[in-house]
Amino acid sequence: MSSSSAAAGGAVSVPIDESIYGQELERLVQSKGVLRAKGYTLEQLSPGELEKKQRCGRCYKLYTQNPWRTDPYYYDDNYSDEDAYVAQNPDGPTAGPQSQPKPRRPSGICLYHDGEQENKVWTCCGQKIPCKGEDFHSSKAAYTNAELAERWKFFTTLTTDRNQVGPRRAIVIDCEMGVSVMGDMELISLAAIDYFTGEVLINSLVSPLVSMRHYNTQYSGISGKDMHEARKAKACFRGRNQARKALYPFIGPDTIIIGHALENDLNALRLIHPRVVDTQIVASNLASARRDAHKMLQAQEGSGGDGMAGAYTTGYQNNRGLKSLAWECLRRNIQTGGHDALEDVRATRDLLQWHLVHVVPLKASNPEAYFPIF
Numbered sequence: 001m002s003s004s005s006a007a008a009g010g011a012v013s014v015p016i017d018e019s020i021y022g023q024e025l026e027r028l029v030q031s032k033g034v035l036r037a038k039g040y041t042l043e044q045l046s047p048g049e050l051e052k053k054q055r056c057g058r059c060y061k062l063y064t065q066n067p068w069r070t071d072p073y074y075y076d077d078n079y080s081d082e083d084a085y086v087a088q089n090p091d092g093p094t095a096g097p098q099s100q101p102k103p104r105r106p107s108g109i110c111l112y113h114d115g116e117q118e119n120k121v122w123t124c125c126g127q128k129i130p131c132k133g134e135d136f137h138s139s140k141a142a143y144t145n146a147e148l149a150e151r152w153k154f155f156t157t158l159t160t161d162r163n164q165v166g167p168r169r170a171i172v173i174d175c176e177m178g179v180s181v182m183g184d185m186e187l188i189s190l191a192a193i194d195y196f197t198g199e200v201l202i203n204s205l206v207s208p209l210v211s212m213r214h215y216n217t218q219y220s221g222i223s224g225k226d227m228h229e230a231r232k233a234k235a236c237f238r239g240r241n242q243a244r245k246a247l248y249p250f251i252g253p254d255t256i257i258i259g260h261a262l263e264n265d266l267n268a269l270r271l272i273h274p275r276v277v278d279t280q281i282v283a284s285n286l287a288s289a290r291r292d293a294h295k296m297l298q299a300q301e302g303s304g305g306d307g308m309a310g311a312y313t314t315g316y317q318n319n320r321g322l323k324s325l326a327w328e329c330l331r332r333n334i335q336t337g338g339h340d341a342l343e344d345v346r347a348t349r350d351l352l353q354w355h356l357v358h359v360v361p362l363k364a365s366n367p368e369a370y371f372p373i374f
Contacts, residue, residue: 013198013346016353018169024356025170025195028277029256035276040263042274045152050145053152058138059112059130060183106133142182151184155244156272157253167252170195170277172352174345175265176222178215180208187240187268188215188222191341192247195258195349201250203342205236206243221339244269260322260348279352283325284318286359322347329354 032042045053052064111133115124125131143151176189186208192201207227215222230236237243247269251257255275259265262278326332326347334347 013193013349015198016196018196021353021356022169022196024360025256025277025352028282028352028356030276030278030281032274034281035263035274035278038263038278038281040274040276041154041267042272044154050148050152053148055142055182055184056110056137057140057142058134059110060142060181061110061137062183063137063141106131108133108135110134110137152270154270154272157251157255158248159253167255168194168196168201168250169254170256170258171201171250172258172345172349173247173262173265174259174341174348175268176216176220176339176341177264177268178208178220178222179213181211181213183213184210185264185268186210186212187243188220188227189341190237190243190247190269191345192250193342193345193349194250195256195352198346198349200342202243202246204243204246205230206240207231207236207238209239219339221337240269244271247271258348258352260325260344260351261319277352279322279325279348279355280319282352282355283320286355287318287320322351325351 030038036042052062054063055061056063111130113122113124113130114132115122117123121128122131171192172195173190173192175187175191177185178188180186187206188208189205191203193199194201205222205227207230212224215224215227217223227236237246251273253275255273256277257266257273257275258277258279260279262276262280266273266276322344323335326334330347330350332347332350334343
């Protein structure tokens with residue numbers, strides 16, 4: 001993962017002609033109604049919405065979370081020590097006095113440790129999984145109301161900035177997130193490029209200002225060592241606020257921000273910006289068009305059509321990931337060793353341009369056509 005230097009992002013992408021594709025891009029900007037349905041934050045969170053962000057001060061689960069469905073340490077009261085031993089030793093002897101079964105996990109919805117963590121092991125029990133359990137969450141919340149409001153305070157795009165040389169017409173962004181000790185998603189990387197020129201505007205790690213449980217390394221491609229070295233070299237942003245402020249010179253109220261499942265990135269930045277093109281929404285709209293075209297072909301086949309309905313059986317899914325779409329449309333294999341924000345942001349840009357080049361003209365010439373893109 002590179003530093004905050006734009007030059008570290010590598011070669012500049014092939015420019016896109018703004019005079020040709022600018023208006024087509026404008027037509028893809030999604031409405032506020034569509035964005036709200038997708039989960040975008042378009043105004044400050046209400047007291048009720050903030051309450052849903054509150055966590056138990058003992059186990060750090062969301063109070064609204066269903067622990068039996070989401071807790072990785074789910075415990076079944078009917079699962080005995082003998083069951084545990086046999087499950088781990090299917091070819092060994094049955095459990096008995098000589099056996100060493102796996103320690104039983106505590107029961108209850110609030111699973112926690114009451115010791116300290118040293119070298120990834122807890123002093124209270126010497127293991128990683130929670131050793132204490134209660135039937136109810138603690139009445140003591142993880143955050144005060146003031147802390148919760150501050151953590152989830154959103155900021156709108158600035159209209160002017162004294163250091164601003166002029167916002168870009170459209171930029172593409174991508175963020176990577178890790179998990180804090182409290183269980184909240186935290187911004188750990190930000191990449192941004194100009195949609196039309198391909199210029200790398202930002203490519204930087206973001207060091208969270210809270211203690212981290214992990215950096216989601218398998219998917220983010222960022223390790224604790226990477227973050228430590230970036231902090232030591234002063235080559236990263238310190239917290240989401242600094243990262244968001246670094247983005248301000250490139251965006252204004254009329255700038256189009258492009259991304260894939262962009263609501264997650266804007267939430268991580270705590271940024272409210274309603275001028276958005278989300279390539280996941282664009283792909284889902286095309287998937288709906290594919291389903292409709294398939295139904296039409298099936299109807300035609302049933303009444304003497306050309307028998308081609310059975311050929312159109314893929315690409316109907318909504319909310320597809322960037323990796324899958326990049327391979328289908330661009331024949332580009334991304335995220336092979338974890339995510340890289342700059343790689344993802346370039347793939348998102350090229351994916352949207354593929355749509356503008358191939359799908360938009362086809363729709364204009366034949367609105368009822370089957371669309372092979374997305």
